[in-house]
Amino acid sequence: MDILTYAFMQRALIAAALVGITAPAVGIYLVQRRQAIMGDGIGHVALTGVALGVLLNTSPVWMAVLVATIGAVIMELVRSYGKTRGDIALAMLFYGGMAGGVMIINLAPGGSTANLTSYLFGSITSVSPEDVTVTAILAAFVLVITLGLRRQLFAICQDEEFARVTGLPVRVLNLLLAVTAAVTVTVAMRAVGLLLVSALLVVPVAAAQQATRGFAATLAIAVAIGVIVTLSGTAVSFYVDVPPGASIVLLAIAVFAVFSLIAAPLAKKRARAAVRAEEGCTLEVPGAVPAARKPADDVGVGAS
């Protein structure tokens, strides 16, 4: 375990673990709302923030948090108000954010696109002690929201209209989720880079839900997968000398593949059991069951 004797690796592993916990904890809500691509969009917009930080000679990370938050709030407003051309508006924001970053970084004195590389692809081994503190504070904020309000966030992502009728402050919760996603993206930026951030938000969740039946279980397993792949990916990159972002994301995809392979026969078995249970119920109905009713009955189970 010589890896733990280096201070820079200790910091890297702490940051990696924090990213591994927070990214799936936010990502699950985006996946639930079928908005998995949002993390990618925020990543693009965050690039403008990084470049602004370099240009204004302030902290690129805090500028990225600020700009990504503004971008995420705009995306949320487009989602909730804009009905028809929402995808186009989001595309403008994505590519505008990316182009803005490249433009601004080249305007900065002595700045060039090379300055962005560590943010685009991650550089977890260069995490400073101050970075660890900032990451820990931001990760704590993300966890308080995503775990503390998980029932409320589950409700608004599962069925937004119903959630509004329960009287929940749906608009506030949606904006809070957007801000939390933006914070998470900037936290994860150091580990996996802006281009791969979305993978860490989405892939552990996608892997976990191969094997789960419920939301809480999916959340727990996704966070566990997140921590395992960020820690082992960081360790791999120490020994093999590859960028950690790449090894983390490829490991996550490998976990997804393994879960899919294991879970596919399991899910089939479960579906067959459900169909059998169904038949049992239908037979108990007193009187004849009109044949025409049957297809509608089976839709949730058998359709493909």
Place this chain on the structure above:
Amino acid sequence: MSGTDEAPAVVSLRGASAALGARPVLRGIDLTVRRGEVVALLGANGSGKSTAVRAVVGQVPLSSGELELFGTPARRFKDWARIGYVPQRTTAAGGVPATVREVVAAGRLARTKLKWPGKADRAAVMTALEQVGMADRAKDSVGALSGGQHQRVLIARALVAEPELLIMDEPMAGVDLASQEVLAQTLRTQVEAGATVLLVLHELGPLEPLIDRAVVLRDGCVVHDGPPPEAVGQHALPGHDHVHPHADAAHEPVRTGLLT
């Protein structure tokens, strides 16, 4: 259940107009539901019945007219736990699996709001599941349920907050006979306990004996408000066609896709 003219109005919609996009869907309808009444909103597809109930629960803005809930102007109404809403089944589908218990527990948020749920809240979830005969499926994924079972879960989600007024949008659409029986029985129990019910129906069907009054819409106008139309066969309403909402294609037990 009849003769409730003196009972206070729970829902009062007066001269309500609403549009979806540029298309006017409601053209000045009046709809009053008094406490203890069971009112069915009938009409062909596109007649505006679904829009009417969505306007009642504040999900479609009125371009003109007035809405009062429990005697309070809708704009100032805050007491949402008094209303149990069962939307059309198409709206409830997430990209992550959820258990029956988790979905029903979401309905309890009408009472707990931002607070942590307690013992009473967990007990209420189980009670609601028992009411619709789904307690044994509490830990199953909603994606593994049939249309009728899914509908029962959505009704449990509405009942879990112990509402006084139930608003249901096409609760019988695409529901198998066994589940129809359970739903009718659940509704009967609620009505006997004093609940008020406003429901959108495509046809009166097995709920007919429960219904005190029917309001029939056509092209966004009320064309009948009174006793349930007699001898209306299952499929005799104007413009009848079978459209049963199924969102379940993207909601199956076998998950192979990543994001879809």
